[in-house]
Amino acid sequence: ILTSKAAVVTGSTGGIGLAVARGLAKEGADVVLNGFGKPEEIEKARAGIAAEFGVRAIYSGADMSKPAEIAEMMAMAEKELGRIDVLVNNAGIQFVAPVEDFPVEKWDAILAINLSSAFHTIRAAVPGMKARGYGRIVNIASAHSIVASPYKSAYVAAKHGLLGMTKSVALEVAGQGITANCISPGYVWTPLVESQIPDTMKARGLTKEQVIEDVLLKAQPTKEFVTVEQVAAIVTFLCSDAAKQMTGANLSVDGGWTAQ
Ligand code: NAD
Numbered sequence: 499i500l501t502s503k504a505a506v507v508t509g510s511t512g513g514i515g516l517a518v519a520r521g522l523a524k525e526g527a528d529v530v531l532n533g534f535g536k537p538e539e540i541e542k543a544r545a546g547i548a549a550e551f552g553v554r555a556i557y558s559g560a561d562m563s564k565p566a567e568i569a570e571m572m573a574m575a576e577k578e579l580g581r582i583d584v585l586v587n588n589a590g591i592q593f594v595a596p597v598e599d600f601p602v603e604k605w606d607a608i609l610a611i612n613l614s615s616a617f618h619t620i621r622a623a624v625p626g627m628k629a630r631g632y633g634r635i636v637n638i639a640s641a642h643s644i645v646a647s648p649y650k651s652a653y654v655a656a657k658h659g660l661l662g663m664t665k666s667v668a669l670e671v672a673g674q675g676i677t678a679n680c681i682s683p684g685y686v687w688t689p690l691v692e693s694q695i696p697d698t699m700k701a702r703g704l705t706k707e708q709v710i711e712d713v714l715l716k717a718q719p720t721k722e723f724v725t726v727e728q729v730a731a732i733v734t735f736l737c738s739d740a741a742k743q744m745t746g747a748n749l750s751v752d753g754g755w756t757a758q
Pocket of ligand 1 (some may be wrong): 510515533683685687730
């Protein structure tokens with residue numbers, strides 16, 4: 499469904515973003531990978547996508563906390579791939595601390611990466627999308643775009659803000675072939691989550707199953723993690739014709755978390 503289209507996925511060197519980039523490439527889109535990591539691993543992911551799906555895959559190391567680098571990445575994508583049809587704002591970081599102790603630089607970084615970077619990519623991508631009459635903006639928010647948890651003031655503020663901006667953009671571009679939506683995952687199974695389990699087992703004297711059900715998935719009624727492929731499949735669906743009238747929406751994929 500995305501042959502001869504091009505996609506930019508921020509924060510796509512691992513986790514959800516890489517699965518999203520692979521999902522879009524599978525549908526025929528050329529992709530821009532972005533994010534940090536070991537150069538050889540990034541190159542392996544990039545070359546793997548190009549070889550496996552027969553698309554162009556390029557990489558930008560732009561730091562999503564730096565507006566000038568974001569502008570460069572977007573210009574590079576337009577220049578190299580000729581267009582940006584699909585924009586997935588996925589880059590995100592987390593920091594947990596009581597509000598009175600929350601480091602100011604962590605607040606600024608979370609707001610910059612999890613919220614403002616999407617403003618900067620969107621403002622760069624929209625003119626081309628309008629000119630071509632097609633665009634899909636997908637912002638990876640979180641259950642924390644709807645509900646809060648303690649000690650996550652910056653993350654919750656950024657994700658609520660991302661949802662608000664998405665709705666506003668959706669209204670601005672309505673009727674021009676462009677949609678803007680959020681996907682809001684609950685807990686997603688990523689290497690980051692997996693690597694926390696042994697330490698928590700030791701610290702609390704719990705089994706792996708207890709850590710998963712009673713600690714990690716306490717808020718998630720299905721007691722199962724979301725997979726990165728499930729998030730990627732929703733992004734691909736949002737790019738299809740079937741999703742043409744879905745805009746300004748927040749798609750929860752959270753095992754029932756926010757239904758409570
Ligand atoms: P991850 O840590 O596995 O991947 C994050 C990606 O962003 C990596 O590619 C990293 O290199 C990149 N990144 C980090 N800082 C960056 C910066 N300054 N500039 C450019 N790239 C940067 O995280 P993930 O779990 O895949 O999360 C992806 C998104 O999904 C985030 O926005 C996160 O808030 C959201 N999310 C994750 C979960 C979860 O349980 N994993 C749940 C809900 C929402």
